[in-house]
Amino acid sequence: DIQMTQSPSSVSASIGDRVTITCRASRPINDYLAWYQQRPGEAPKLLIFDVSALHSGVPSRFSGSKSGTDFTLTITGLQPEDFAAYYCQHGITFPRTFGGGTRVEMK
Amino acid sequence: EVQMLESGGGLVQPGGSLRLSCAASGFTFKTYDLTWVRQAPGKGLDWVASITYNGVYTFYGDSVKGRFTISRDNSKNILYLEMSSLRAEDTALYYCAKTHSTSGYYFDSWGQGTLVTVSS
Numbered sequence: 001d002i003q004m005t006q007s008p009s010s011v012s013a014s015i016g017d018r019v020t021i022t023c024r025a026s027r028p029i030n031d032y033l034a035w036y037q038q039r040p041g042e043a044p045k046l047l048i049f050d051v052s053a054l055h056s057g058v059p060s061r062f063s064g065s066k067s068g069t070d071f072t073l074t075i076t077g078l079q080p081e082d083f084a085a086y087y088c089q090h091g092i093t094f095p096r097t098f099g100g101g102t103r104v105e106m107k
Numbered sequence: 108e109v110q111m112l113e114s115g116g117g118l119v120q121p122g123g124s125l126r127l128s129c130a131a132s133g134f135t136f137k138t139y140d141l142t143w144v145r146q147a148p149g150k151g152l153d154w155v156a157s158i159t160y161n162g163v164y165t166f167y168g169d170s171v172k173g174r175f176t177i178s179r180d181n182s183k184n185i186l187y188l189e190m191s192s193l194r195a196e197d198t199a200l201y202y203c204a205k206t207h208s209t210s211g212y213y214f215d216s217w218g219q220g221t222l223v224t225v226s227s
Contacts, residue, residue: 032212034212034214036152043202043218043219044214046207046215049207049212053210055207085151087151089152089154089213091212094157094166095154095167096142096212098152101151101152
């Protein structure tokens with residue numbers, strides 16, 4: 001099975017900050033990588049798929065990139081509604097695997 | 108608007124069984140693969156099982172293989188998860204999710220979840 005290692009597990013940030021979250025796949029997954037946001041008490045929401053494609057309605061301050069088997073979610077200009085947990089997920093094969101999650105907390 | 112509504116969760120003893128349902132609307136149900144994802148209290152997301160649009164193929168996580176069965180009724184727009192031999196570690200909020208409209212490897216619509224608690 002492919003393991004998705006996400007870092008950091010938590011990050012403290014302020015409004016307006018640039019936040020970067022990384023996910024590393026245990027083996028190549030091509031571009032089959034998505035990012036989800038989960039606010040407390042809510043279901044996850046798809047943010048980005050295929051590494052860098054923004055899902056419908058997602059603000060442009062969210063972006064995704066890839067370098068080898070390392071994938072990055074960047075939030076440029078953190079907003080109050082962005083304090084949440086973020087998860088990566090690969091889609092190249094079954095079982096689908098999520099990263100362990102990153103909690104973005106207020107500094 | 109896509110809606111997915113899970114039901115069937117509750118308290119069950121270890122070794123017991125439970126059937127979860129997910130009623131869907133707002134999209135052409137029979138043309139989308141569907142998935143169950145769970146989340147233990149305070150923990151991350153854990154993919155459980157997926158089923159193809161026609162129900163022909165099913166896929167399971169190692170931790171539930173042989174104990175859980177995913178199925179669907181395309182005439183009723185309902186997804187199911189039959190769970191047996193339940194363990195304490197199966198305690199979680201169970202979400203149903205629809206695959207993305209253009210990239211079927213991801214999940215673009217989720218329900219609010221139904222809570223399963225396995226305890227004596």
